[in-house]
Amino acid sequence: MIDLKDIRREFVVGDETVIALRDVDLQIGSGEYLSIMGPSGSGKSTLLNVIGLLDRPDSGEYLLEGESVTTLSDKRQAALRRHKIGFVFQFFHLIPRLSAAENIELPMILAGMDGARRKTRVTEALSAFGLSDRARHRPDQLSGGQRQRVAIARATIMEPHILLADEPTGNLDRHSGQDVVDILEDLNHHGITLIVVTHDPDLGLRAGRRITMVDGAVATDTGTAQSPPAGP
Amino acid sequence: MKLIDIIRFAGKAATGYPTRTVLMLLAMAIGVGSVVVLSALGEGARRYVIGEFSALGTNLLIVLPGRSETVGGAPPLLGITPxxxxxxxxxxxxxxxxxxxxxxxxxxxxxxxxxxxxxxxxxxxxxxxxxxxxxxxxxxxxxxxxxxxxxxxxxxxxxxxxxxxxxxxxxxxxxxxxxxxxxxxxxxxxxxxxxxxxxxxxxxxxxxxxxxxxxxxxxxxxxxxxxxxxxxxxxxxxxxxxxxxxxxxxxxxDITVITQDAVLATFDRIFAALTLTVAGIAAISLAVAGILIMNVMLIAVSQRTSEVGLLKALGTPGRRIVTLFLAESAILSLIGAALGLVIAALAIWVMSLIFPQFPIAAPLWSLAAAVGVALFTGLVFGVLPARRAARLDPVLSLSRR
Incomplete structure (x- = not known):
């Protein structure tokens, strides 16, 4: 499903070139639960951004569901992000002036879906994530756990195949963090490919397949063999 | 993305930051208002003068002794008095x-x-x-x-x-x-x-x-x-x-015939030019309003960096982000222009109460021109901030809170 070949990404910081990804080769199958761990600056977030089409590699090839996406135009990449990829961030990134329901609705608005369909889907999502009584609340009136649930609802409302989570529990207390992990794993059980970048070993060790990165390269990979069977 | 959704999204973004929105509307309203009021004054002066001339009588010709034109050629040997x-x-x-x-x-x-x-x-x-x-x-x-x-x-x-x-x-x-x-x-x-x-x-x-x-x-x-x-x-x-x-x-x-029509037409031209000049001067304030819009929109873009990053992550192409920010400045300019027209109407009404004999009235073209220029400056000065937003690197914009 995700096939990275010799992906290289360099940044110029001052007059020094930092290699964030050093010719990374990685295959991720559909429905996998993958965690990426490693120290700061090891390139794990860059890898996630390349997979999520937010960042372009300097060299190498990226096949998404068999299609080469490395050289696609901004517009085509945006369309792929819209329909195939969902993002969950450490800082939630909810739009402060919009209510919980409006934040969840946003991807469908951007995709040009008609109003009636949006309303039913938002209502379904709100109840699925236990947010029905919080629909009209703005982000600053929600707890951290509720905000991240709104963010996950927004990331999955377009029914993407891949869910990318960058430190999803990094800003949450233990209890709401556990809550969020349960939701993400539940989505994975229902078939979504889940990729989690984290510092937290407790979270990282839960994944079926675990990758550690050091200095822009994959250091260890437990391999797909240990991944739990996809789907229920 | 549907047009109605673009307008709604941009409108929400505008109302989300009331202080800067009010400031921007004020600048636009003053610009539009001054264009309309000043051209109304010019138009009023024109009507006043034409009214005075019409009081002289209608279809009038005036015959004066002597020619007022100078014609080339040798000067006459003997002075010719008319x-x-x-x-x-x-x-x-x-x-x-x-x-x-x-x-x-x-x-x-x-x-x-x-x-x-x-x-x-x-x-x-x-x-x-x-x-x-x-x-x-x-x-x-x-x-x-x-x-x-x-x-x-x-x-x-x-x-x-x-x-x-x-x-x-x-x-x-x-x-x-x-x-x-x-x-x-x-x-x-x-x-x-x-x-x-x-x-x-x-x-x-x-x-x-x-x-x-x-x-x-x-x-x-x-x-x-x-x-x-x-x-x-x-x-x-x-x-x-x-x-x-x-x-x-x-x-x-050896006579000069002045027709009232010719005199009127001359005054008409003079006052039309005067009105345009005054309106043009007022239009400078619209340009200033445009620069303010640009400034405020640039601040809006830097305030909403992470929002732009999020929109990109959610699958919004750069072009669409330009559209969203342009829609925002267009909406603000239009509302500002509408407020300006209200202010102008009030000012003209007050002046007509104070000087009842002065036929002040805003010409239609000035209304259309003021609103058009307002929208135009809003869009032109909105382009730079919108493009800056579209060029933001999503990775960088999302890495901060």
Missing amino acids: RDLTIADAMALRTSSAIRYIAPISVGAAPVSRAGRERETTILGSTADLYPLRQLEMAAGRFLPPGDPERGEAICVLGHTLKEELFGSAPALGETLRIGDYRYRIIGVLSEKGQSVGLDMSDIVVVPVASAQALFNNPALFRVMIEARDRDAIERARKAVVRIIKERHDGED
């Missing part, structure tokens, strides 16, 4: 069918006295035709009777103010008045019509033109006023006047 315009010249114009009224005019100043009170006053010599031509009205008595203009009867008509000064509230009709060395019988008093272009009709004495000539001992006319039959006849009347006078003056083309 031939005088005479009453006979004026009366000869009657043959033209394009002309309705002819009023030869002779003007001078003379002491007017009655029962010991004396006053230097403008004496206007003319004929019965002056009455309909200048659209005069009588307060009492009658105007000069029609008859042979060469015959100078000793009768006169007083202006309103002059009558008050010489007679107070006592009746003046039938009384006699001394002008220079002659005695005149008062046959009428003009009503209060006030001033029209330079000559205060309430502070004069009107006498038959031949009497005025005798009084001033000058057979030359000051000018001849002519009313054409209708608007279309003005040009024919002008040609007839030039032809007839030329015949009578031995083929010498």
Whole structure:
């Protein structure tokens, strides 16, 4: 499903070139639960951004569901992000002036879906994530756990195949963090490919397949063999 | 993304930051308001002047002795003084069918006295035709009777103010008045019509033109006023006047004919140019408003960096992000322009209460132009911030809170 070949990404910081990804080769199958761990600056977030089409590699090839996406135009990449990829961030990134329901609705608005369909889907999502009584609340009136649930609802409302989570529990207390992990794993059980970048070993060790990165390269990979069977 | 959703999203973004939105609307409103108010003042001045000219009479031609144009060629050996315009010249114009009224005019100043009170006053010599031509009205008595203009009867008509000064509230009709060395019988008093272009009709004495000539001992006319039959006849009347006078003056083309239309058209052009200039100056404030919009939108973009990053992560292409930010500045400009029109309407209303005689009114084109320029500046100055937003790197914008 995700096939990275010799992906290289360099940044110029001052007059020094930092290699964030050093010719990374990685295959991720559909429905996998993958965690990426490693120290700061090891390139794990860059890898996630390349997979999520937010960042372009300097060299190498990226096949998404068999299609080469490395050289696609901004517009085509945006369309792929819209329909195939969902993002969950450490800082939630909810739009402060919009209510919980409006934040969840946003991807469908951007995709040009008609109003009636949006309303039913938002209502379904709100109840699925236990947010029905919080629909009209703005982000600053929600707890951290509720905000991240709104963010996950927004990331999955377009029914993407891949869910990318960058430190999803990094800003949450233990209890709401556990809550969020349960939701993400539940989505994975229902078939979504889940990729989690984290510092937290407790979270990282839960994944079926675990990758550690050091200095822009994959250091260890437990391999797909240990991944739990996809789907229920 | 649907248009209605773009508008709703941009509208929400605008109302999400009330302070900067209010500031931006204020700048735009002041810009649009000043364009409309200033052009309304210009338009008012134009209407005022044209109204004054129309009070002079309609379809008017004025014949002056002498040519006002300079024609090239060798200077004449003997100085040529223009031939005088005479009453006979004026009366000869009657043959033209394009002309309705002819009023030869002779003007001078003379002491007017009655029962010991004396006053230097403008004496206007003319004929019965002056009455309909200048659209005069009588307060009492009658105007000069029609008859042979060469015959100078000793009768006169007083202006309103002059009558008050010489007679107070006592009746003046039938009384006699001394002008220079002659005695005149008062046959009428003009009503209060006030001033029209330079000559205060309430502070004069009107006498038959031949009497005025005798009084001033000058057979030359000051000018001849002519009313054409209708608007279309003005040009024919002008040609007839030039032809007839030329015949009578031995083929010498020595008069100037001014048509009211030409004068009006000149004033019209002058005031239209003036209005445009003033509106143009006011448009500078619109440009300033545009720069403010750009500034505020740039701040909005840097405030909403992570929002832009999120929109990109959610699958919004750069072009769409440009559209969203442009829609925001367009909405703000339009609302600002609408507020500006309201402010302008209020200002014009207040001014029309303070100066009721001044015909102030905003011309339609200025409304359209102000709103159009507002929208245009909003969009033009919105492009730079919108493009900056579209070029933001999503990875960087999302890495911060």
